[in-house]
Amino acid sequence: MSTVELEHPTFAPQHVGHQFEELDQQNDAYIVGIWIFLVTEIMFFGALFLALTIYRYNYATAFEEAHNALNWKLGMLNTFILLTSSFFMAMAVRAKTLDHRSETKMWLGLTLLCAFGFLTVKYFEYSAEIREHHFPGPTFRWEAPSRANVEANTPLIQMSEAPKGIAGLGNYTPQPIEHHAHQLFFSLYFIMTGLHGLHVLVGILVLGCLWVLIAVKHPAVEDYIPLEIGGIYWHFVDIVWIFLYPLVYLIGRQ
Amino acid sequence: MSSISVPGAVPVPESRKERENYLNIQHTVASWLLTLDHKRIAILYLLGITFMFAIGGAAAAGIRIALVRPHDTFFSNEVYNKLFSIHGIVMVFFFLVPSIPAVFGNFALPLMIGARDVAFPRLNLLSWYLYMTGSFLMLLAIIFGGVDTGWTFYTPYSSVYSDTNVSLVIFGVFIAGFSSIATGVNFLVTIHKMRAPGMTWFRMPLFVWAMYATSIIMILGTPVVAITLFLVAMERIFGFCVFNPVCGGDPLLFEHLFWFYSHPAVYIMILPSMGVVSEVIACFSRKRIFGYEFVGFSSLAIALLGFLVWGHHMFVTGESMYSGMVFSLLSFLIAVPSAIKVFNWSATLYKGNIWLSAPMIYALGFIGLFTIGGLTGLYLASLAVDVHLNMTYFVVAHFHYVMVGGAIFGFMAALHFWWPKMTGRLYPESWAKLAALIMFIGFNLTFFPQFILGYLGMPRRYHYYLPEYQAWNILSSAGASVLAVGYIIPFCYLLWSLFKGAPAGDNPWGAVGLEWTISSPPPSHNYDEVPIVTWEAYDYEPVIQAELAGAAVGHPLMTTEEPYIKETE
């Protein structure tokens, strides 16, 4: 397939896979494909949101205490960074549809910068939490003081109530090793934000590749669709954070 | 004459034998490992899943050998527990889930809709590599000592207590899950966007409907089990707190998340087989499937309803009795679309012109065995009865009836039906029929006694059992050895046919379908010209009329290079 540069981008011959009859079919296929992929991502993160919701319902006090230890300001900063990056991404796709290559590179570069910024902020956030021994596992320690009106020896983990008549008779009543469900909260926190961060990293790789391909005028990115797909993915990563941040950092904050 | 194994098939003239096709176009290893051709990827998958089936089958052999004696068996408890775990994990995740979609979906789906390939060939190749990587990790885990959690990985046993290679297995399954997701995405887009002009939804073969429904389940369910197993691995490796009750976790949450995928997963395993059965029954009855729309929609209904019934695996966990009732009710309802299919297939046979070929025998076996398997599922959907039967051999018998009697018989039907198309060779028909019979007998001998054992109360995953159960166990193990023979025979003759089988023509079955209009094996690009479809699916009327008028095999309206109707001798 020869690639001829023409003035009007819509008449430029594009790279069409052998399995497709024409460009439109290919573009449609890619767009439908990325949206179906996003559905799988929704199911992926959805299970985590479900687990968080259920445990939050069961251990409201402990979860509230635990999430007060999160750095909501850094989280807010990251939210702005991601929202801004989505704006940059949208501008990049727009520039590509108009075939303004250097403008596309600029907007895409800004998006990448924001992505790096997000991960940097995350690095500082995680470092602090690890220092405070909030990373789940053998090093976990919960030392923040309980709220005044929560009694010191009230177990914050629900083990099942022994039915009346049995208590005291059996030589076994279930006892959790810890009486606070904070480690549970932090486990979910690190897994959810960690997986999200991984998706940001993948986004950096994908968008970075696209940036390079656009820079070298590779035929695969003559059409705007590859960038559009990258954009859809990136917007999804942003949306996951938009749900994650309020649910994990904000709700119930005093 | 001895090289012609299919009565009525037209022998292929010499001039066509060495035509360029997807198999001989390039011979290098790289051309296979870097192929973008969906047909080659299908073959690669076939090799992979056959190997994994052998591993799972070996584990099954170990189980049945051990169970010949109620105690003092050949294996220690630890080894036995690993055997049934490996058997389940390998068979479910590395054989049944990929089997028909990855092999026959990949091979036949684009051909059936008149496409030149799937929508994303590179993603297709990636899915194969993901599958092989996952399988490799699984094999490593077996070599390093195996895993003993059962394929259900219940916590906190899997995440805290087991001292076997749980994490390695989880990563293998996790990666193989992405293979599944990639396949699902590919098929959905392919079916939506790449049907030949004129092929409306209701002109699609029912196998395509089945692959569509299966793909929906794959993309919605697999991510959930992926993240769930990931959480187990995190708890296990890093000591995170997720499902361990001593730090507040809830083992039942694991069960809900796990079964949310694993119940729909069984429909991933059965729907493609049902699609194959539709193709085979139509072809060998020379008749359009009765109630085409009902059969097509029933696939979608099963896919969607399948996501609503997972709680029937948890009736005895102490879940709320109201939730138990909801799940039980829905589980009864999901039997209806399956019943619709069984009756429609039966009605298709009525007034057909039936050819009892090997694929047809497997398809008919499917219908019979799936009926038993599906009906025994009703026992388990039924709340009070499930309290007794849950986690006994009754469940084992039930799911083997649907997974082996159902899914595997469907796989064998597909293998024989499309073998001539895939390889350009005919397999020896008599051997195939014999193997089908042996498989049917061996299968029933193996698993029917297990219904009785279950009702008697013998729990599953039991290495030691009460001596009074021994007779049925011996019978089951004897049946398993017959079943093993039933598996080995096709392996042998199919391999033989690659070298010595008679060359197959474009359409040895006289089937109606786009894939039968091109050569066997097909050229790499499938269609010289994309067909324009103006006819309904399963347009067998001309075929059956010709046959009833005395023609041997063939469909005069589907033009191929050579006239296809052979004079009877």
Add this chain to the structure above:
Amino acid sequence: MELPVIPPAASTFADEVDHIFYTLVGLTIFFTALVFCLLIVFVVRYHRGSKANRANRSFGNLPMELTWSIIPGIIGLVIFAWSARPYAEAYNPPADAQEILVIGKRWMWHLQHADSGIRENNELHIPVGKAIKLTMISQDVIHGFYVPAFRVKRDCLPGYYNTVWFIPTKVGKYPFYCTEYCGTNHSKMGGFVYVMTPADYLQWKENGGNLEVAHREIAAERGYDLFNKYGCANCHASEDGVHGPTLNGLYGSKVVLQNGQTVTVDDNFIRQSIVNPDSVRVAGYPPLMQAYSVGDGPGQLSEEEILELIAYIKSLGGQNLRTLKTTSSSTQPSKGAGGK
């Protein structure tokens, strides 16, 4: 070799479950036979080359579709409702149900009777005809408690109490199993439920339940060691009864004492013989036996050791060994319901 097909039905639930089960079996046979017959008949009748009438082939029929959708649907709904009832009932134990705490752990079952405090391991003794409620919890992983004869099963979860109840209807000995895979000895984690007549159960309960029996088996061995260690064997091991009365078959028999009294050899008698032999010396034997003092010091016998010696002596045979009363006038023969 046995070829059992039907498990015993020994609870009120069992009968209901079996009725539904057999109905399902009937439906299974019916629909399977229907499908098999249709397939076989059609394949034979319409096999190619046959002269059957193939005119007016049809490819769809809405009334048929509706029929074979709705009828199975209705059958399913009926079975659902029929089966939901006993299931719901199993969630509502009667207020006067006898409660038993069950603790599952790898790989044994520990059961405690709430009313009497009796503890059992891998065994459950219950009276027939009375509602029994199990309250279960696990110490480690998920287990499951399953009594096939009662058609009763419930998972035994860590951190969460699960209950299940039933009424046993037949005296007997029924196996129970762990039914949720829990590791290496999963298939060995089980035992027996002994359903006893109310009278036997009462007796069993009054005598500390399993304690006696358990004591007898392990305690007897320890008793044998003590028997040798403390020199009892020197005089009592021989069977000729020369140095001291032989103990074989002694337990439960009647003996005549020095003072002319006839007593039955029971636990109290044996204890007295050890700690104060002269007070219960059997006629015809000189006062040669030393008294053993009771206590924890060196050379002393603890109460537990005395019990073990008694267990050993019981193991030497005798009469009325199942009689667990400790009064000397005990003459009740045991009925051994569902016992060992």
